[in-house]
Amino acid sequence: MEQLDLLWNLEIHFNSLESYKYKLEQAMNTSDIRDIADRVKKTENKLVSLRDNLGKYQKKLKENNLILKDYNYQLEEIEKNLYDGTIIDLRQLDYLSKERDKLKALVNSTEIDMLFIMEEIEDIEIDLNNMETSLEEIKKDYKKLRKYYKSLSEELNNKIREEGSIIEDLLNKIDKDLLNRYHQLRENRGNGFGEIKNNVCSGCNILIPTYIVDKLKNNKDIIYCENCGRILYYNKEPN
Known part of the structure; x- marks a missing residue:
């Protein structure tokens, strides 16, 4: 092969090598993986926060349930005293009647609070379920993307090695003075x-x-x- 053809081939493979190196650099510095990894982290943090809130509401519901049981027990005892006929003192009956009304109001208020808490728990559980599903999808996308860029990087590195081998072979076949002039042209032009x-x-x-x-x-x-x-x-x- 003539020196001119050897130089032309060298030019082609140098350009290919630069192209593959640029593509590899772009692949290594892509924001796609960082963005989706950030989405995974943010979603996981939201899940932690939701689970924490769920635990707080469940604890509060349990506490309110114990309070409600205590109120109902006190109410039952008062109503027994009011209706079993053992208490005949009017002042005491009036006092028990007022206490019964207070307890009924407390029972009603506690039940309303518990309904609100149960609604909050239901909403959080729905959000948790949706977010967990979303997280699984994001993780699948993340896994696919990492696999793609890993495969791309391996392919580009193979291409770079191939081009390097071809270039090394061509360099050994070209006149050194001509090669120096060519390198100067590439550097300057x-x-x-x-x-x-x-x-x-x-x-x-x-x-x-x-x-x-x-x-x-x-x-x-x-x-x-x-x-x-x-x-x-x-x-x-x-x-």
Whole structure:
């Protein structure tokens, strides 16, 4: 293979290597995984808070239930005393009657509080169920995303190794002085070649004289663009 073709192939593989490295960097720095991991953490924190609230309401419901039982027991005792005929003192009967009314009001108030607490518990349990389902879905998405980026990273690293191997082989076949000039062009211009397309240098968009294009078509001499200094190449088999 002529030196020009070797250099052209080197240019192609250098560009491919840079492209794969850029894609790998993007994959490693993607915000997708961080965003979904943040969603998992926030959802888990919300679940902890909901479970904590649920525990508090359940504890309060249990306490109110004990209080209600005590009120009902006291109420039953008072009503027994009121209706069994053993107490005939009017003042005492009046006192017990008032205590009964107070207890009934307390029973009623406690029952209303318990109904409110049970509604809160029901709402929290619904929210918990929905959030747990949501968390499972988010975790599935997170797992899929991690698997995808892991596979992508492995694929890109393989491509980078392949390109590196090809480049190393090409470097050993190219004249050192020519190779140094090529490296200087890539460093200063971003790429070493100006591909001829419609008689125009792709590097600087200047029109290349027809005789130079014909010369490039017919031999493999190293010709530099007079405007940008890049190596000119006429690709007989363009992509």
